[in-house]
Amino acid sequence: xxxxxxxxxxxxxxxxxxxxxxxxxxxxxxxxxxxxxxxxxxxxxxxxxxxxxxxxxxxxxxxxxxxxxxxxxxxxxxxxxxxxxxxxxxxxxxxxxxxxxxxxxxxxxxxxxxxxxxxxxxxxxxxxxxxxxxxxxxxxxxxxxxxxxxxxxxxxxxxxxxxxxxxxxxxxxxxxxxxxxxxxxxxxxxxxxxxxxxxxxxxxxxxxxxxxxxxxxxxxxxxxxxxxxxxxxxxxxxxxxxxxxxxxxxxxxxxxxxxxxxxxxxxxxxxxxx
Amino acid sequence: xxxxxxxxxxxxxxxxxxxxxxxxxxxxxxxxxxxxxxxxxxxxxxxxxxxxxxxxxxxxxxxxxxxxxxxxxxxxxxxxxxxxxxxxxxxxxxxxxxxxxxxxxxxxxxxxxxxxxxxxxxxxxxxxxxxxxxxxxxxxxxxxxxxxxxxxxxxxxxxxxxxxxxxxxxxxxxxxxxxxxxxxxxxxxxxxxxxxxxxxxxxxxxxxxxxxxxxxxxxxxxxxxxxxxxxxxxxxxxxxxxxxxxxxxxxxxxxxxxxxxxxxxxxxxxxxxxxxxxxxxx
Numbered sequence: 001x002x003x004x005x006x007x008x009x010x011x012x013x014x015x016x017x018x019x020x021x022x023x024x025x026x027x028x029x030x031x032x033x034x035x036x037x038x039x040x041x042x043x044x045x046x047x048x049x050x051x052x053x054x055x056x057x058x059x060x061x062x063x064x065x066x067x068x069x070x071x072x073x074x075x076x077x078x079x080x081x082x083x084x085x086x087x088x089x090x091x092x093x094x095x096x097x098x099x100x101x102x103x104x105x106x107x108x109x110x111x112x113x114x115x116x117x118x119x120x121x122x123x124x125x126x127x128x129x130x131x132x133x134x135x136x137x138x139x140x141x142x143x144x145x146x147x148x149x150x151x152x153x154x155x156x157x158x159x160x161x162x163x164x165x166x167x168x169x170x171x172x173x174x175x176x177x178x179x180x181x182x183x184x185x186x187x188x189x190x191x192x193x194x195x196x197x198x199x200x201x202x203x204x205x206x207x208x209x210x211x212x213x214x215x216x217x218x219x220x221x222x223x224x225x226x227x228x229x230x231x232x233x234x235x236x237x238x239x240x241x242x243x244x245x246x247x248x249x250x251x252x253x254x255x256x257x258x259x260x261x262x263x264x265x266x267x268x269x270x271x272x273x274x
Numbered sequence: 275x276x277x278x279x280x281x282x283x284x285x286x287x288x289x290x291x292x293x294x295x296x297x298x299x300x301x302x303x304x305x306x307x308x309x310x311x312x313x314x315x316x317x318x319x320x321x322x323x324x325x326x327x328x329x330x331x332x333x334x335x336x337x338x339x340x341x342x343x344x345x346x347x348x349x350x351x352x353x354x355x356x357x358x359x360x361x362x363x364x365x366x367x368x369x370x371x372x373x374x375x376x377x378x379x380x381x382x383x384x385x386x387x388x389x390x391x392x393x394x395x396x397x398x399x400x401x402x403x404x405x406x407x408x409x410x411x412x413x414x415x416x417x418x419x420x421x422x423x424x425x426x427x428x429x430x431x432x433x434x435x436x437x438x439x440x441x442x443x444x445x446x447x448x449x450x451x452x453x454x455x456x457x458x459x460x461x462x463x464x465x466x467x468x469x470x471x472x473x474x475x476x477x478x479x480x481x482x483x484x485x486x487x488x489x490x491x492x493x494x495x496x497x498x499x500x501x502x503x504x505x506x507x508x509x510x511x512x513x514x515x516x517x518x519x520x521x522x523x524x525x526x527x528x529x530x531x532x533x534x535x536x537x538x539x540x541x542x543x544x545x546x547x548x549x550x551x552x553x554x555x556x
Binding site for chain 1: 452457464472479
């Protein structure tokens with residue numbers, strides 16, 4: 001279940017690498033033949049960085065994240081994850097939508113990872129309390145998800161992942177289904193929490209805008225089969241103001257650069273479909 | 275919003291101005307409407323009883339077959355004040371609850387196991403699918419032969435009816451849990467045991483309760499059949515006994531009791547559901 005291979009010395013233990021994939025390939029069998037989702041992917045995620053991944057739909061970015069999360073197994077290749085402490089989980093994932101448990105209160109949802117790690121109740125409550133406060137959920141601690149709005153539910157989702165205190169935080173388009181206002185607010189809140197924790201984060205999005213606002217680096221993937229097309233350093237100063245940033249000259253340059261790369265791939269994948 | 279008054283400025287077809295005016299809604303307020311509906315809910319059955327009484331007195335309907343409300347109440351009240359009715363009702367309720375538990379508990383356990391473990395499902399499903407359609411009434415003679423004429427046969431009849439419904443619902447409950455919750459549990463490192471307790475069981479509870487409610491309906495149906503043969507007491511027995519004696523009023527008294535029992539039992543189940551599934555949207 002863990003993506004880390006233990007039979008060989010872990011190459012990420014030296015240096016400042018958090019995740020390393022080596023010749024990572026994933027194929028699926030479908031009625032129309034073998035589909036290659038990821039093709040010989042070699043990427044490195046640095047410790048403490050916020051890396052965003054964009055790519056056309058179906059480029060395998062979610063597959064990559066699911067392999068990192070231990071939810072799927074690669075067909076070939078290796079993936080290494082740096083482990084700093086034995087009592088921390090390797091990854092915790094923020095899922096795209098309604099993935100918080102409807103049968104648990106907000107408080108129990110946020111503490112889920114800690115409960116699975118069998119942490120003492122007192123310690124659990126402390127962490128949960130802190131995260132509820134950070135995400136503005138304290139007043140809703142005893143509420144059930146069906147009483148919350150979409151934005152509130154995603155706050156719980158984010159808080160649950162941070163509470164588990166993983167080595168790597170994985171996010172699969174966590175704000176993709178929110179409306180524009182909520183998305184901006186949650187991006188801002190995510191930035192604040194992340195800045196404080198400095199957690200290595202892999203963030204998938206289909207929004208170039210969102211990737212540039214949040215990330216340190218941006219990985220553009222090719223259309224299927226998924227490969228690395230380009231890795232771009234987002235040299236925008238932190239802390240970033242997510243609103244005024246959109247008028248920044250460098251932001252606009254980066255935006256058009258990424259959009260240009262991306263549209264090539266979208267066109268390519270459309271041409272293949274026809 | 276239903277009526278609009280259209281006014282035109284009368285400046286020709288090209289640039290006609292149409293004024294849409296929302297006509298003020300008149301009539302009773304929402305509160306008054308609600309009170310009215312409540313009144314109707316209460317009055318309609320009462321009206322039916324009055325109609326029944328009148329038609330019976332006018333000899334439009336045969337009093338020997340259908341009796342009339344006033345006669346029925348004349349029989350019902352002494353039955354209540356003597357405690358006889360409650361004695362029979364209590365005996366039936368005990369049988370229902372015992373049978374219900376004997377059916378529901380194994381139903382939940384087996385249903386959950388079938389939902390969770392594909393090998394269990396594969397081996398038991400053909401058995402369940404082939405025996406479920408057999409009408410439970412059709413196996414009553416067999417039950418009587420096996421369990422004898424005592425309490426066991428009555429409890430078992432109810433249990434078998436409840437069992438299937440609860441089993442099938444529990445299994446469906448597990449199978450219909452959104453796969454994303456399995457991913458979450460796996461990603462956060464839940465052990466098998468933790469997965470059962472934090473995802474599988476609570477996730478299937480709403481469906482389990484739907485099964486329990488269906489089962490309760492069936493239990494009421496089966497109690498009457500079960501008390502048909504070899505019973506000395508119970509509301510179902512009262513119905514059949516009244517049939518033997520051609521005592522229509524007594525029969526109606528028993529039927530009313532059954533209706534009240536069913537209503538109270540379903541209220542009890544609803545209350546239990548509210549307690550156990552506080553997260554359910556209502």
